[in-house]
Amino acid sequence: MNTSHEISVLKDAIKEFGTVSADGNYNISYGLLFEKTANTLEALNGTLRAAKRQKKVAFEAELLMMPRDKDVPVTLLKD
Numbered sequence: 142m143n144t145s146h147e148i149s150v151l152k153d154a155i156k157e158f159g160t161v162s163a164d165g166n167y168n169i170s171y172g173l174l175f176e177k178t179a180n181t182l183e184a185l186n187g188t189l190r191a192a193k194r195q196k197k198v199a200f201e202a203e204l205l206m207m208p209r210d211k212d213v214p215v216t217l218l219k220d
Contacts, residue, residue, distance in 0.1 A: 144191050147188045151178070151182065154174060155215065156217065158173060158177045170211060171205045171215055172208070198215055
């Protein structure tokens, strides 16, 4: 799988399982995202880091780890 496809899968999962905030961005907790993408994204952290570098998503930590970061919000930024 290539990175752009994996980022597309990530964005779709955030839209499907996340909630829309007042600013219009989709948000999801890392724990829920981890659970919902377990069978579709082998390297969730790598995909998240690539998407963050491309300014597709935002989250506070450099690297998210389960279960420590299960409540950290991941925000899908508008294209």
